[in-house]
Amino acid sequence: MRAARLANVLFYYSPLALLAIAWDLSSRFNLIAPELAPSPGATLAALWTLIASGELTEHVGVSVYRESVGLLSSIAVGTVIGIGMARIEWVRILLRPCVTFLYPMPKSALIPILLLWFGLGHMSKIAAVFLGCLLPMVTSSYNGARGVEPQLIWSARSLGASQWGVLWKVILMAALPDILSGARIALALSWLLLVAAEMMISRNGLGFLISYTGETGDYANMFAAILVVVAIGFFSDRFFLLLMRWALRWRDLPA
Amino acid sequence: MPKITFNAVRKVFPTDSVNPVVAIDHIDLTVRHDEFVSIVGPSGCGKSTLLYLLGGFIDLSGGDILIDDKPVSGPGPDRGIVFQHFALFPWHTVLGNVEFGLAERGIAKAERREIAQRYIDMVKLTGFENTFPNRLSGGMQQRVALARTLACDPAVLLMDEPFGALDAQTRHILQEELLEIWSRQKKTVLFVTHDVREAVILSERVVVMTARPGRIKAVIDTRADRGGSSAAIDARAEHIWSILREELSR
Amino acid sequence: MSPTQKIRLGRWARAFGHYAGGAAIVGLWEISVSGGWIDPYLLPAPSAVFGRMIEQAMAGDLIRHAALTVYRGVAGFLIAAALGIVLGTLAARNRFCHWFLDPLVSVGFPAPKIALLPIFILWFGLGDMSKLVMVVITCIFPVISATYLGTSSIDRYLIWSARNLGMSERRLLWKIVIPAALPQIISGLQIAFPMALVVTVVTEMITSGGGLGGYMMRSARFALSEQVFAGIVTIGILGYLLLKLFDRGRRYLLRWHAESQM
Ligand SMILES: Nc1ncnc2c1ncn2[C@@H]1O[C@H](COP(=O)(O)OP(=O)(O)O)[C@@H](O)[C@H]1O
Ligand SMILES: [Mg+2]
Secondary structure, eight states: OHHHHHHHHHHHTHHHHHHHHHHHHHHHTTSSOTTTSOOHHHHHHHHHHHHHTTHHHHHHHHHHHHHHHHHHHHHHHHHHHHHHHHHOHHHHHHHHHHHHHHTTSOGGGGHHHHHHHHTTSHHHHHHHHHHHHHHHHHHHHHHHHHTOOHHHHHHHHHTTOOHHHHIIIIIHHHHHHHHHHHHHHHHHHHHHHHHHHHHHSOSSSHHHHHHHHHHTTOHHHHHHHHHHHHHHHHHHHHHHHHHHHHHTTTSOOOO | OOSEEEEEEEEEEOOSSSSOEEEEEEEEEEEOTTOEEEEEOSTTSSHHHHHHHHHTSSOOSEEEEEETTEEOOSOOTTEEEEOTTOOOOTTSOHHHHHHHHHHHTTOOHHHHHHHHHHHHHHTTOTTOTTOOGGGSOHHHHHHHHHHHHHHTOOSEEEEESTTTTSOHHHHHHHHHHHHHHHHHSOOEEEEEOSOHHHHHHHOSEEEEEOSSSEEEEEEEEOHHHHTSOHHHHHHHHHHHHHHHHHHHTO | OOSSSOOOOOHHHHHHHHHHHHHHHHHHHHHHHHTTSSOTTTSOOHHHHHHHHHHHHHHTHHHHHHHHHHHHHHHHHHHHHHHHHHHHHHHHHOHHHHHHHHHHHHHHTTSOGGGGHHHHHHHHOSSHHHHHHHHHHHHHHHHHHHHHHHHHTSOHHHHHHHHHTTOOHHHHIIIIIHHHHHHHHHHHHHHHHHHHHHHHHHHHHHHOSSHHHHHHHHHHHTTOHHHHHHHHHHHHHHHHHHHHHHHHHHHHHTTTSGGGGO
């Protein structure tokens, strides 16, 4: 049973292995110039040295710290603002113009001001992630909280829930599917913004590692770092998906 | 002292167009303690609106509603409601739904669990405690909604076409269960239905409403018929139908 | 104020509030800068920003950068849309393509593709090519996955009856499969389009070579905060206009579809 599942997974991802083999063969037979792409062997060796020296752990730690602080705070703040806008009219009137103007703005445009405001430390990157993910979170929680059936709210009220209690016992829960799918998009966006910001303004983190090794022509290390970033993006999405399935297990989930 | 008093109740909904909708024009009605009153009327005549006003979910446009001589202000656990489409919390299990109101009252976990279990058993859902509502049939979901409301032990029970979405067989079973529950734990019940026969079987009085704007057209005492023979029930239902038919054809 | 009963304000109050909120923020911002409470270097006054914008737009600088950014974003998006639709349709209709593409998409979709930028620079140089490739690789995944979902879930009877009428495979694809999948495809494009702009701007910031991203980054390096803000406002306006345009296009393409009548 377990073996069969493992075999299935291996078969599913076999095209990736095929690509790796193609990469290996073409570097062995000099089909691509070595200065354009290091061989898989060289890349793996570089990865191993990065791990063994502890350098990778440090950069990964810095990046994960910035990403999670920025993302989690944007989820928390964005959800509160979105639900507030959906359920309280004066909040909606105050914030609607900001949201309509800021929503279509490419989130990455803020990175240069953050450089001006916060300099090179953690804060500029955390802020980039936070500000970039804030609006997607506001709009998804707003949409979720707008559509709550009034009868659910009334049921809760006639079972003794207070008006404020209803906000998080009913409206937050009813909006959860929208909030979580917004958060999944924000998760992908957060890594994009973080890596980009680290490439531009940083002295550490994975984005810095990639751009620094690239600038110094150390391509084996650069490829290794890129592989790590891609892997982190992939696995964090998978992990989030599991979390989402669990949190929404009360729903008929689409496949 | 009556349990519930409707005094010249009026409800107007503002709409986007110029003309507001007068849902309820003028209703006077008193309901005794532990009385079972059904409300029938053409659809759109304001039956749900009347229950929502009593529940305190929406505001009056005129008149007042008294419960134990105190005006209604906002929803409260003294009035439980059961909706046609159940309105269960889909993210809570059966147990979680039934415990909701008990938790709001601050009852300790162990006791909450025990009370909830009693009501789950009462509506014959033993064994489904940890099931989520989307895995249950319509009839079972409505049983959960009934248990959830009864667990709070409200003095007034508002039911808005509670069996309307169910098949005939399930409806029949739930009607009998409701009567049995009502005869054991006395409650004042306001029961909206579009099924005249159901109204006769269940209630002590049937209120017939006019087409919109809703007013009271007739109030019929059915205590003599409800326990009686099928023929007596049919005759009374036919009588109410004939009153209602005038409104439907308007 | 009650959070659960939606409180309705009058129509005038609402119309007023709609603009007043925005105007109040801009006004407060202007006053607090000119009153000396905020360092104009960190947050230049709106009047200064707009002044700089008009000055640079007159000189043609800002307009040239904006045009470059729009060109790169839109061209990259269109290439990704075309390629993505082709690949998604192939994956839905051919088992080998499905076997090959499915795992690539499942890894590539969530991966932060921006990390690949140094590779593209290495391969394609610092010019437009590497930027376009970056935009394409970012936008293509949502398009492939939406097209795949759309084209593989088409009603079988629709296809059978078309075959029965003697339609060729080619015509079937163009007349039945793609139109039936259009709503899904467009929702994929709707995810991809904003991403195109985000990535264009980032790429320009990292690689120089003009465009609003480069303009802002250079301004930031020289600490010209008014120019940075001028860039942000320009990008904001462009983003807004482009999304409006996109929405027009979407409505036009979906005019037969019920959802579009919202
Ligand atoms: N929120 C509302 N806004 C405007 N009109 C409403 C609203 N709720 C109900 N109405 C109108 O009030 C009338 C009575 O509705 P309702 O009480 O639901 O009728 P019933 O339950 O008897 O079928 C209907 O004409 C309905 O369209
Ligand atoms: Mg009704």
